[in-house]
Amino acid sequence: MESEDATRNWGNRKLKNMGTMFSPKTVALIGASHDPGKPGFHVLKSLIDGEFSGKVFPINPKRGVIMGLEVHTSLKDVPDQVDLAVIIIPALRVLDAIKDCIGTGVKGIVMITGGFKEVGNENGAHLQEQIADLANGAGIPIIGPNTPGILNLGIGLNASFTPAFSAAKKGNVALISQSGGVAHLIGYMAMRNNVGLGKIMGLGNRCNIDFADALDFLMQDADTQVIALYVEGIDNPRQLIETAQRYRGEKPVVVLKSGSAAQSNEASLSHTGTLTGSHEIYAAGFRQAGMLCVNSVEELVDAVKILDAAPPWEGGANTAIVSGQAGPAIVACDALERNGLAAMPFSKSLQNRINDILPPLTMRSNPVDLGPWWYDLELFKNILKVIGEDNDIAAILIIIVLGEANSFFVEGISAMLSDLSKQKPVVGCFVFPSQGWDKAVAAIEDASAFVSYPTPERAVGALANLSLAKKMKDPPPEGAVLEYSL
Template identity: 45%
Template sequence: MTVLEKFKPIFYPKSVMVVGASKDPNKMGYYCVKSLKDAKFKGKIYPINPHAQKILGFKVYPSIKDLPENVDLAVIVIPAKAVPSTLEECAQKQVKGAVIISGGFKEIGREEGLKLQEETVNIANKYGIKIIGPNTFGVVNLHANLNASFTPIFSKLKKGNVALISQSGGMCHIISYHGMEEGIGFSKIVGVGNRCNVEFADLIEYFGEDPETKVIAMYIEGVDDARRMVETAKKVVRKKPIVAYKVGREGSGKAVYSHTGSLAGKHEIYKAAFKQAGIIMVDSCIELLDTVKALALQEPPNNGRFAVVSKEAGPAITMIDVCTDGGLTLAKFTDETNEKLKKLLPPFTIRTNPVDVAFASLNIEAYKEAVRLVLADENVDTLLFFCLYHPGIKLPVEDFAKAKNKFKKCMVSCVVAPKNMWIQVKRKMEQMGIPVFPSPERAAKTLVNLTFYGKIRKMVS
């Protein structure tokens, strides 16, 4: 059985039961049913509750044994002590995937929680049930209209090619909500929780094969088998980028364990291992989103020679500092490019790298030609573009994208405007494969991360 087949009951179920479904909006069981409904899940939905007749329009069944047919996926949101026996009942209905939202297992750090999780794992393994959780918010597959979580708003996420694996429900929600604002499209989202029998390594392997996923993003606190995760990642980064935000440094290890029952480990060891594996390591959830957005929109550069085109000097210098600190090299234009830029731009502007287009920005033909010349230069691998809003500037987005694609170059931009200004311009740039960021530092740092992966991919290929 392939890894895609193993996880099919989790990500592509034909039917879902919600054990602990409720008609009370103050309970998680209500929102688990609502999430499936709001996602317009195309399969059958079976709420389980002995004290209700209907929940959100769905017929309710008093127990699992009363269901009229076998079910692929079970969403379980009941007290922890009842979970093992519920899994036994699920097995009688041929359930092969379970999302256990319930808490009170390994993460509480007490013997009773440890025993409950061990018993749950043993039952699941006995019957071949893949478990997401326990102590999770759930699973989302935008390509299957599946929202098996307690967060109905996840049904409104944009469908795309970024897979998110998170050890924290809170951080996953933060990343997803920011992703909504940024227009980032997700393929699938998984809250791994305590990780009964599905580890980071298993999901990395799955998403490495998943045709709907192009980029893998991870939020990690601690891993019980870090070696296996790193070894799996090494294989996957040959074809897909992995971006990781690892927390749980010295002093927060106890908090990490009480959250998901994992050991945080030495941060520097993780950092070195991730780098060796080719994983892009970031320092915030915002940097995580910036990086996956850029990777989802375009191919990374193979080398680190960059150019800057800007109509303001300060932001250009800022971007150069961030890039050179990150190991990139400011490109030296060919003599041919230098001569053409001298003819194109006024003599009192900087016409080398960075290219100052301040006095050409109102001349659309000169503006787009300057960008085209830089992208065409054989010594340039990627372009950082900066522009501040001005009512007289009409950015020739189509021409930028045409040149970028023609010369097969990477282009990252920072476009800054007052609130509600140039919204369509920025949206159009991203639709044409040019990621846009709100600050020069974020644009430049994203380019550093893109280049890191580009070099890794070039080396392993």
């Protein structure tokens, strides 16, 4: 049993060393390979293809040159002090590599190698414990084993076996995923939806870095604004929940928790070595600690996108819909109500201002439908302006179906959206037929706090999660019946 002091010291060293391993000056890849059939090839490619400006040292007993870099036979031969070691050699040789890391003063380890606790036999679990003991003694955080790796896109560091991740948009969303597959699923979906990513880590078997440690680190990380978690099962939910509670209100934490199905539990045990646990109880604990629980990968990606970009939700449930077409606005109205928000009637003064702008041949209440004036950009902007100035309106949803006849709209509205989206959350549902338009909309997103979604329902879902995140900042009221107790 460690003393409290020892635990705190180890905790502090772990955090400090995590800082170094995510912003290393030097990276060694133990198990670099020139064979595209091996993951050691792809990790090296990731490290080199990205914009990482630090030094990369491939390690392999066979020496030679891979991708233009001299190969060293062991960590001890590397001339520089190595900050981060990525290990991708067979499980049975890992223990020696760990000892080399400790001997040469490595600050952090990413262990991609699998075949430990998740295999389900005693040898694997025992080996993992041995490694943890060694690393803990030396104060070295190990991410993994059984992880795809880590990324810090802010400095172009891609220490994963997936070079494609380097193409992600740089941003302030961090991802902690228990599963490598789901890290890819979420990461790829984020890339396809123009979400700005920062630090990504696959926790895998959580040798000595668990969710609580990762959350602790990211809460203190200046480059992280929003934290996404994918959780299957955790050995110590209390630790994660306590950590989340400690930082409540500082940064939004969005959680996708799997394992509600009976079969999921068994599958998870053989996946990353942990039962999924009592799903409902965990979810209740997460919510009480201020974490935002979502129900799908898509909802998670949509939520972190708005949480990263938009100003926080202020005020009530009232959302203004301004639409070029009535039908999609009606669909959005329904979705708002289903999600606890509403397109409420405008105040008399706001209604008067809108009536001055928009001729009566349209829906001028909330939702506003421009009707025959859908192609009139100035009119559109004037309406947005007066709604933006109204304090009763918590957020604005802009819906427009785009085609050749109004293709000027996206560029024309760009500057206005940049201003408007600073004042309050502004979400778009810009509907267009081909991927050719994606870039134009992404350009507005990149230059502003505006975010767009492909359907009214997804736009509203994101707004609802933004509003929920605001509510989650406050602890449950005193005397509230709690479903989970620490």
